[in-house]
Amino acid sequence: MEKDEKLLKVRHSMSHVMAEAVLEIFPTAKVAIGPAIENGFYYDFELPRPLKTEDIAEIEERMKRIIKGKFPFVRKVVSREQALELFKDQPYKLELIKAFPEGEEISLYTQSTFTDLCRGPHVKDTSELNPEAFKLLSVAGAYWRGDEKNPMLQRIYGTAWQTSKDLRVYLNRLKEVEKRDHRKLGKQLDLFSIHEEAGAGLIYWHPKGARIRSVIEDFWRNEHFKNGYEIIYTPHIGKSWLWKTSGHLDFYSENMYAPIKIDSADYYLKPMNCPFHILIYKSSMRSYRDLPLRWAELGTVYRYERSGVLHGLLRVRGFTQDDAHIICTPDQIGDEILEVLRFSLRIWKAFGFKDIKAYLATKPEKSVGDNAQWDKAIESLKRAVEKENLEYVLDEGGGAFYGPKIDLKIRDALGREWQMTTIQFDFNLPERFNMTFVDHDGKEKRPYMVHRALLGSLERFFGVLIEHYGAAFPVWLSPVQVEVIPVAAEFFDYADKLKKTLLEKGIRVNADLSSNRLNAKIRNAQNEKIPYMLIVGEKEAADNLVSLRDREGTRKNLMPFGDFIEMIGEKIKNKVLL
C-alpha cells in the first residue's frame, strides 16, 4: 500500500527531526535508535537528566520549527572507517556499526544539522512532514536493545500522520480506548476488584462480574457437552514427583511458586492442568476404542509474573483456564483438529467476535518427537485452517519444543488484536508420563495429545469482553437484563409483580423501588448499561402493559408484557446485542 509506505517514511523522518530537536536542547545526548512504529515513532536517548513534561512541549516546538525549514533528507554512503570516525562520540551507533556484517552498505541521512546512521527510507524534505499532524505522547524507560542487562535509555514516543485530521482521529481513538479500559469500567460498574494488600494480580469477582462469569461458564459447559467433551475437576496442588515427571520443575520453575510443605513432602501450586489430566488418563488401561478422549476443565492455575507486567484482568498471577486435552490415535488427529477449530470459531462468534486470524507455528530448531510426527501434526493444522477458510500467518520454526500449534487472534471493536485461543500439540508429556493405548493389533502405542484453551483464561477473556463492548454487554451476558421502573410509589406493586414474573422466566431483573424520581432512575439504569428498562404507571398497570426503553434510548410504549417476555427471550436465545 502506497499510503502505508508514505506514512512509514513520514514517521521515520519524524523520529530524526525529534532527535535533532533533542540534540539542540542536550548537545551531549547520546542517540540510540529511532524507528517508525505502528501509529508513530520513537527515539531512544541517553540524556544528562530525566525528561520533564515541559521538555516535551519544547521538543515539539523545536520540531515544528525544523519542519518549517524545508530541510532535505540527504542520503550518503560511507565506508565503515568513515562511519566509525563520524560517530566516535556516539557509543550506541558505534556498537551498531561494529555489529554490521562485513560488506554491508552503510548509509547516512542528514537533515538540517542532524546526521544519523540510517538505512532509510525518508521523505524528500521536511516540507513533506505536517507540523500539525504529529504529537509527542509519552516518555518511557527502555533498555538498550531491550535487554535488562543493558543501560536504561529514555524513550520518547510520538504519533505522526499525514493530515491533522488523521491525527485527530487517532487521538480520539486513544480517548475511546481509555474510556473502555476494563479496569475503569470494572470499578464503575462494580464488576471486579484487585486488592494489592491481599496480593497483586489476584482477581475478586463482584456479584455483577460473577453473574457474567457464571453465564459464560454455563454456556461453555453446555457447548462442551454438546461437542463431545467430558468435564473434569482436578486438584490445585501436586507433589514434586508430578512436576519432576512433567518436566515443569526443570523448564518452567521460574513461573512457579515456592512449594508448600505437607508431611515433609513438597507440594506445588499448579501452573498448568495437563499433568493432572494425564493422571486421570493413566488411571486405567485405554483401548483405541476409547479414543478420542476430550477432557475439559475450568482449571485455576497460578503463575509467577513479574510485578511490572501485571495489568488489570489481562495479566494476572492466578487465573482460570478453559483448558482441555484431546487424546487420540494418530489417524484421528486430522478430524479432531478440524473439530476443535470449528468449535472455537463457533464460540467466538457467539461472543460477538467475527474477525479472527490464525497463526500457525511449526518446528523449531530444538524439539522433541520425530519428524514424521511433526509433519503429520502440522499437516492437520494446515488442513484445518484451510478448510475453514481462515486467514493465517505461518510462523516457520515458531512452535514450542514439544509441538506445533495454532493460535487464534481476535479483533475487537476498536480494531485491536488479542491472542486468545491456542491449540497445541504435545509430543513431550505423553512420552514423559508413558501414556499408551492398546491398538487393534494388541500392541501398546503412544497416543497424540493436544492442549487447547479457547477463551484462554476467564479473567483475561472478561477483560477483553468488557473493552470490546465498552461494558454494554449483549442481553444474554448482561448482569442485569431488565430494570423495572415505576413512575410513582403507587405502582410499586405492579413493578414488583413484573419482576417476580421475569425472575420465574430466568431473566435477571431488578425493580427500582427507591424514592428517586423517574428521571434519576432512568439515568441510573442507563449508567449501569442495563439493556432494557420497563417504565410502568397507571396505563400499564391497568392492562398488563409495559413501556419499553432500551439503553440506546429507543422506546416502545404500551407494549403487552407477554410480548416483551417473548421478545427478550428471543434476544437472549439468539445472543444479539439488543
Add this chain to the structure above:
RNA sequence: GCCUCUGUAGCUCAGCUGGUAGAGCACCUCCAUGGUAAGGAGGGGGUCACCGGUUCAAAUCCGGUCGGGGGCUCCA
C-alpha cells in the same frame, strides 16, 4: 525487576510560591415526588499512602519505603 510519572473522603478530583483540609457524586436523615438521563435541604465521613528529615509551622520542600499508571521484541 528496571526507568519514568503518580498516591488527598467509598468514587472522580481541587488545594498557587509551606500557615495544621475542600467540591461533585455516593452514603444517612428529613421534605418532595405520576411519565423517559440528576427534585430539595441537612448530616456523617479524611492520622492528606507510610517512615524519617528541614522548618516556629509540611498535604505542600527533601530522603527513603510501599502501592498505582505508562514503558522496557517492533532491530541504524
